C-alpha cells in the first residue's frame with residue numbers, strides 16, 4: 001500500500017477560477033485515495049511552507065517553556081470551550097489500552113474573543129499566528145470537502161452544508177499543535193508510545209509534519225510509515241466521514257512509535273481536525289441505515305471523553 005499524491009493546483013487556495021472538468025478529475029483522484037487507502041498527500045494546496053514554519057516555530061517556543069507557564073492555558077480551564085488549551089505530557093491516551101501518550105499538545109479550538117492566549121516573551125504573536133493558520137486550513141478544508149462530494153457524484157454542498165460554523169464554538173474543529181519531546185527509553189513505561197493507535201473522530205484531518213514517525217495501518221493489519229513529503233499535506237478520513245459515506249471512505253488507524261533507543265530527536269506536527277457543526281445530524285448519505293444518525297457535537301464529546309480516561 002502506498003499513499004497517493006494528488007496535485008491540487010487547479011483548486012489551490014488562491015485559485016479563483018476552476019472548471020468543472022478539473023474539479024471532476026480532482027474528485028476522482030480523491031475518491032480513489034479515500035476509498036482505497038483513507039489517506040492522501042495533497043501537494044500545491046496553496047498553504048505555504050512559510051505559514052507552516054511560523055506555526056511550528058511559535059508552537060515549539062510555547063512547549064519549551066516550563067510547565068508553570070503553560071498551566072494557565074490548560075485544557076478544560078476555558079468554560080467557553082472545554083477542548084481548548086494545553087494538554088500536558090501523558091495526559092491523553094489515544095489508545096486507552098496503553099499508558100498516556102508521550103506528547104504535549106495545544107488545541108486551538110476556540111477563536112472566541114474572551115479566550116486568553118499565551119502572549120508573553122517567547123510566544124509573542126502566538127494567537128495571531130494560530131488564528132491565521134486556522135483560517136487557511138479552514139478554507140482549504142472546505143475546498144477538499146466540496147471535491148470529495150463531487151468524487152462521490154453527490155451534491156457538492158452535501159458535506160459543506162454541515163460545516164458552516166467552523167471557527168465558532170458551535171463547531172468542534174480544532175487546530176492542534178503537537179510536540180513529542182526527546183524520549184529516555186529507560187524511563188518509558190511498558191507499551192508506551194508517542195501517540196497510541198487510533199482513528200480520528202471528525203470528517204477529515206489535515207496533517208503537517210516535519211519528520212518521520214507516523215505509521216498508518218494497512219488493510220492487512222501491518223503498519224507502514226507515512227513519511228514527510230516536503231510541501232505536501234497529509235489528509236485522512238476520520239470516523240464521522242466514514243459513517244457518513246457508509247464506509248465508502250475509510251478512516252484508518254495510525255500511530256507514532258517511540259524513536260529508536262539512543263535517538264534523542266523530537267517530533268512536531270500540526271493536525272487540523274475538521275469536525276461537522278455540533279448540531280449537524282450525520283446520516284448515511286447513500287440513504288442506507290448502516291449507521292444510526294448521530295449529532296456531530298455529542299459524538300465528539302463521547303470520543304474525547306474516552307481518550308482522557310484516568311488510569
Ligand SMILES: O=C(O)CCC(=O)C(=O)O
Nearest residue numbers: 178195209214256269271
Ligand atoms: O503527530 C502525528 O503525526 C500524529 C497525530 C495524530 O494522529 C493525532 O493527533 O490524531
Ligand SMILES: [Fe+2]
Nearest residue numbers: 198199200254
Ligand atoms: Fe490522528
